[in-house]
Amino acid sequence: AITLARTVLDNSKLVILDEPTKSFDSGTAQRVLKNLKEEYLQEKTLILITHTPSNLVLVDRIIIMDAGKIVKDGPREQIMAELSGKKA
Structure with missing residues (x-):
């Protein structure tokens, strides 16, 4: 949660999130994603690393990698x- 807060405060045009809702309960995760x-995330580029399908509401494009490919x-x-x- 602290890393996510720091990211929001940084206000960069490029945002990288790695499992951003991993430590949240489902209700909190839904509110955070919304x-x-x-x-x-308006007018920002997001790189999202996730194993949680519900997090994919944040993206327009999906790239799936396996063994680096x-x-x-x-x-x-x-x-x-x-x-x-x-x-x-």
Whole structure:
């Protein structure tokens, strides 16, 4: 939470978040994600490292890597549909 607060206070155009809601309960995580998306991340570039699908609401594009190689890259809706077995 302290690292996330420092990131918000920095007000940089490039934001890197690594599992930003890992230590939060689900209700707090949802509120943090909503506030980040609606208030803080406008006009910013975000690099998000996560294993939590709910965090992906913050991004427009998903790049999935495996063993250091890109295995999927595209718009969030397309990649999420591919991963769930549906057509985008």
